[in-house]
Amino acid sequence: MKRLLAAVLLLVAVPVARGGVEPGASVLLRDSLHLLTGARLGVVCNHTAVLPDGRHLLDALAAAAPGALRAVFTPEHGLTGAAAAGREVSDTARGGLPVYSLFGATRKPTPAMLRGIDVLIVDLQDVGARYYTYVSTLVLCMEAAAAQHIRIVVLDRPNPVGGLAVEGPVLDTALRSFVGMLPVPVRHGMTIGELARAAAGERWIRGADSLDLHVVPMRGWKRAMFYDETGLTWVAPSPNIPDLATALVYPGMCLVEGSSASEGRGTSSPFLQTGAPGTDAAALRRVLKEFRLPGVAFDTTSFIPTTSASVPKHAGHLCTGVRLVVVDRKRFRPVLTGAVVLHAFAAARSPGFETTAFLDRLAGESFFARRLTSPKALREAAARWEVQCADFSRLRARYLLYL
Secondary structure (H helix, E strand, C coil): CCEEECCCCCCCCCCCCCCCCECHHHHHHHHCHHHHCCCCEEEEECCCCECCCCCEHHHHHHHHCCCCEEEEEECCCCCCCCCCCCCCCCCEEECCEEEEECCCCCCCCCHHHHCCCCEEEEECCCCCECCCCHHHHHHHHHHHHHHCCCEEEEECCCCCCCCCCCEEEECCHHHCECCECCCCEEECCCCHHHHHHHHHHCCCCCCHHHCEEEEECCECCCCCCCHHHCCCCCCCCCCCCCCHHHHHHHHHHHHHHHECCECCCCCCCCCCEEEECCCCHHHHHHHHHHCCCCCEEEEEEEECCCCCCCCCCCCCCCEEEEEEEECCCCCCCHHHHHHHHHHHHHHCCCCCCCECHHHHHHHCCCCCHHHHCCHHHHHHHHHHHHHHHHHHHHHHHHHCCCC
């Protein structure tokens, strides 16, 4: 690899506003514009690329480096973040700039798209779960930049659910897909900038040896912080992650997508509730209570998924099940909780309940569904994941930027 900048840039030069965190975009514009001097710029971003003063990064760059912007690239959900999950997005334009969709005809910038670009900037808000596809877009952009000998500058943002906890199975690379490209646990406890450093340093990406990577860090972020402790305004990174409460459960409850049960899409509380037609909600709750899962309680609930921009499971049908109530977010183990929820649907004999092949892709291990068959199998799996996470934690320590 040509250069892997640790990116600890003037960390004491400018004080942080009381109680506030400055994202990498702010640090770039104030302290690190030398990285862009004389360069023609491409920007990988969406609606989350905002500064604390409310300006979008594209507008700020246009003012700071007039005429430098050449193209914009967008991940799943598009530039506005409004497109439904899994729905392809077309190329568009913004203020005369081409806006290339990386969730449409291609998921990796093509050489033609990158022609005339010297620096590719990435500013995306991740949510801290391996299967959130913005990290996959980052990985593919890193590979494309390496192939074209283009510098890539990643502007770091907080991990909304903190940077301490690491949980779940580490991805088996045989199951590498767009919902999991890096061999990290489901809940990886890293920022998007730290993931970029690890992907390059561990050569998890094609062309790592020719990659010119710079990560511009945040100021003021600590690993123990949840997003509501940063002083930054929450911007929903995608339609079904409307708030921090949802982001907290997402690393585990997204696993329900790999089953016949509803994960709450098509309701006002996606991932915070789950159910299926005919499920005995009380029986489901009893099974869940037997596990005494830390930091979470369960209430019985019912809901009817409605069709809006997407077609959720069981649309128009009454689903009965449970709603999660996180009572201690520091002790809460979302991945274990999601696995136990899937086990509980089977143990409570929810009518027609089954898992799908997609579950293994989400979990990142080939035998995930088999580990749900009994409480003993689940506990053995959880113990195995803890060993994997301990090994991963030692590896990731080389790439962390924050205490």
